[in-house]
Amino acid sequence: MPPHLSADSPAAQPPSSGTVDALISQTRRLRGEMDAVRRDAPVDGTDPQGRWQRALCDLAMHQLNDLDEHLAQLRDGPPPVPAEPQTTPAVTIPPRRGSLLSRVGSAEWNLLTDEASWSGELYRILGRDPEAPPLTLDELPALVHDEDRSMLTSMVTDCLIDAKPIDGEFRIRRPDGAVRTVHMMGEPVLHTDGSTASMWAVLRDVSELRRSQRTVSDTRDSLERQRHFARTERRLAAELREAVLPPWRGCLRLPNQGPETLDLAARHLPSATRTLIGGDWYDALELPGGESLLSVGDLTGHGVAAVSGTATLLGALRGMAMAGIRPGQLLSWLNRLLDVTVQPALGSAVCCRYRPETRTLTWAQAGHPAPLLFRNGTGCVLPAADGVLLGATPGAVYGQAEETLEEGDLLLLHTDGLVPGHSGTAAVRRLLDLAPRLCGARTAQDCLRAVVEECGEAEREDDACVLVARVVS
Known part of the structure; x- marks a missing residue:
């Protein structure tokens, strides 16, 4: 040119x-x-x-x-221009793709x-x-x-x-x-x-x-749709969890009438990213006759499905407890419920029933960490009764254990993941090391604050729940 x-x-x-x-x-x-x-x-x-x-x-x-x-x-x-027109057809070499x-x-x-x-x-x-x-x-x-x-x-x-x-x-x-x-x-x-x-x-x-x-635009749009769906699902799961868990933060005294027998405090601790909303729960319920039901548990999975499954379990648990079913039989029926649901899932739970007249704690567990008892400046793990994960074995039988509590005793129930970076025996040991602080606290809320200061501020991969019950009379 x-x-x-x-x-x-x-x-x-x-x-x-x-x-x-x-x-x-x-x-x-x-x-x-x-x-x-x-x-x-x-x-x-x-x-x-x-x-x-x-x-x-x-x-x-x-x-x-x-x-x-x-x-x-x-x-x-520019490429050279031939001096004369070509008289024979040129051989065309296909360009590199x-x-x-x-x-x-x-x-x-x-x-x-x-x-x-x-x-x-x-x-x-x-x-x-x-x-x-x-x-x-x-x-x-x-x-x-x-x-x-x-x-x-x-x-x-x-x-x-x-x-x-x-x-x-x-x-x-x-x-x-x-x-x-x-x-x-x-x-x-x-x-x-x-x-x-x-x-x-x-x-x-x-x-x-x-x-x-x-391609970039389409995948960006697809990614944005996925993020929007994830944000919507997280919001729905968070709102559903708020509706499912007991509507109290800090202290709750049971029963509502009569002598105060238990000082309670509980908290849900979210994961570090706050993107994974799991099926962890805690619950405290006053039963007919002045007894109290305490429970914590965890259902596998995340999102709306896990939280809705938790809502189903909690509803069933509360209904059977109000009907007078004991903890071992109660877990057997929860296991049956998970076994026949449309979307099978596994769950772990510990269920405690406290009778204030005798200060007797009757409890059962389904593949869950046993309650921790703190007394006179020391802590121990309550002997666990037999119990497999909920939904793992059809027709599973769950044993019960009993413990007589004393005034001033502190009971700690928790789900896995409470102590970031530790699980099993190592996590329990970290919690038992808090015995001097917990036994010296005046209220369940002070005890809960000590646990959160020790475990709640660190990076955690999954959410967790902790419930503290202090015997006051």
Whole structure:
């Protein structure tokens, strides 16, 4: 293409070779680093976030590859023009897939002679026979998609009449039926008298680039929908949990009438991320005759399903306790309930029934940490009765244990995960080490505060519940 004058100013001089070589080195180094990032990107097609990350990496590689080839062309200059027309058909070597040479072409239309000049790359972009004459400006819209034809006509008209630069995209339909997206940039070339003598343009096949951008956009939208769904589910699960757990924070004295027998405090401790809402629960219920029911438990899973399952268990537990069913039999019926639910799940629980007249604690457990008893500055684990996880074995039988409490005794019930980074015996040991502080506290709320200070502020992977009961009379 011959040098030209743009509508506004002479063409800028090309940069020095050394500057371009430096830019090429920087681009290739960045491309290598980007390729390493792309190899490490997730390839799981089922994860929207992984697909989005992968698509962004592919898009960045497309753009860096194009930039590298652009700079190489700028350094090497335009390809040589044959001195004489070829008398025999040239052997066409297919360009490397993804090469810039298969995506960028140039053209010039002389308005004075009505002649057109196309580069070989433009023929490949448009899928035209290299031996065929280039299309004129009047013929070019025939290749354009019907919906984009008027846009191309408008851009060309503005360029020829008002000397406006062309910068736009349109779709073309190749003779083989393939539809490609082409980005066209061009300017009018002015005659010495100020009239438009010709129009030049650079056309770039951006189909792969736009496809990568659409992939990024689609996966980003999918990821946002997933996040919106997760936020909605967390909100619903949190609201349902608030409705399920007893509506009290801090102290609650049982029974509501008559002598005070137990001083209670409980708390739910969320996970560090607050994104996983599990099926942990605590409960305290006054029963007919002045007895009290204390329970904590955990249902497997997270989200609305786990919390709704907890609501079902708590409702059943409260109803059977009000009917006078003892802790061991109560857990047997809860096990039966989980066994016949539509969505099977596993759960653990400890259920205690306290009779204030005799200070007798009757309790049973289903695969759950046993209650901790603190007395006279020391702590111990109550001997556990037999009991498997709820929902694990149809027809399971749960034993019961009894313990006589004394005034001033402190009972601590908790779910797994109360002590971050510790489980089983190690977690119990950490809690038993708090015996001097707990036994010296005046109220159950003070005891709960000591437990939370020790365990509640640290990073935890899952949520947990703790219930403290102090015998006051």
